[in-house]
Amino acid sequence: MSAADLSYVQPTPNSPWGTYLSQVDRVVPYLGELSRWVETLKRPKRALIVDVPIEMDDGTIAHFEGYRVQHNMSRGPGKGGVRFHPDVTLEEVMALSAWMTVKTAAVNLPYGGAKGGIRVDPKKLTHKELERVTRRYTSEIGIIIGPQQDIPAPDVNTNAQIMAWMMDTYSMNVGGTATGVVTGKPLHLGGSLGRVKATGRGVFVTGREAARRLGLDLRGARIAVQGFGNVGSVAAELFAEAGAKIVAVQDHTGTIVNAGGLDLKTLLPLARTEGVAGFKGGDVIANESFWDVACDILIPAALEGQVTAERAQKTQARLVLEGANGPTVPAADDILAERGVLVVPDVICNAGGVTVSYFEWVQDFSSFFWDEDEINQRLDRIMMNALNQIWDTADRHRITLRTATFAVACERILMARQERGLYP
DSSP, X not given: OOTTTTOSSSOOTTOHHHHHHHHHHHHGGGSGGGXXXXXXXXXXXXXXXXXXXXXXXXSOEEEEEEEEEXXXXXXXXXXXXXXXXXXXXXXXXXXXXXXXXHHHHHTTOSOOEEEEEEEOOGGXXXXXXXXXXHHHHHHHHTTTXXXXXXXEEEOTTOOHHHHXXXXXXXXXXXXXXXXXXXXXXXXXXXXXXXXXXHHHHHHHHHHHHXXXXXXXXXXTOEEEEEOOSHHHHHHHHHHHHTTOEEEEEEEXXXXXXXXXXXXXXXXXXXXXXXXXXXXXXXXXXXXXXXXXXXXXXXXXXXXXXXXXXXXXXXXXXXEEEOOSSSOBOHHHHHHHHHTTOEEEOHHHHTTHHHHHHHHHHHHHHHTOOOOHHHHHHHHHHHHHHXXXXXXXXXXXXXXXXXXXXXXXXXXXXXXXXXXXXXXX
């Protein structure tokens, strides 16, 4: 990738970084005197590119490119996931780290934003090759991560096992067990109850409140979910328990629909092992037809940039809950607003994961762990308090929830930057 591609001024068109910069520009009028610091939000504090060489099982040497970006750490250590995906780029990781800065500030956690990734298809690696990639990557980025510096977590194609390898590698390199260096770990290695379902639960909690404010009864509400991994499937389960019907689901294998509601008890285990396309309780349709499905609530929970202007014109949903990071491009945001479709933005909607990651980090430091009921109660309270403050800001300025979320979060970030000052 050339230097021009990574320019802060001229990002790749419709890229995640370009989307983020557009979102920052829209919030400037609401920052008052703090707007003099706004360029702080448009430049990552630190971006590390690393080579990740490993010996494959057949004895050959393979090289993979890895990244760790720390966008802003004015409010605390960096926090953000690590994704393993063949399409990962530095520009994408920059945007994801920036959204983490906004997200942690929106729910008022004492963190900054960071993100990491390796350009690799983990499905093409054996278990031992995956471990070698993870451990080598951790060693390479070890110079900038740590329990009080930057705390990685799971993201796309990473899980508790990968976090365990990262924690162990970092611990061996520093000469002592450091459970707080990552979150999303297995329970017996300092992980937290409630972490696996936290992001999906956050989508449900914010969606339930948004539906209440819209006068939309969840009983019988039709829901379409794009992306049926950890976030989308958990959100779907919780909405179904509240009486909603999951009428369409899309994952990497295909799209299935059933106007009467999909049977999640049968679908969920199949989706985890084979994908949704093999499910017999619904009709298989073309992937693009997913956006035409009659629904009340749309949950994009896959990758960024999925809700385009064309798709925003087609959706029949009254409410969009962003389970993924950056799923809606700015032009689509405008179209949805013009059509009266309410969007609960990613930086608050899917903040349940980082909130429970914060709980895990706190529990690791104290070596005292809470039960799942307490974690869920704390999560729900933090999410609702944050959403209510954001909603009040949106009503006061007559702006969208996304702009209001950025206004609340960016004010906190830039106030911290201003009060800390510049050194030297």
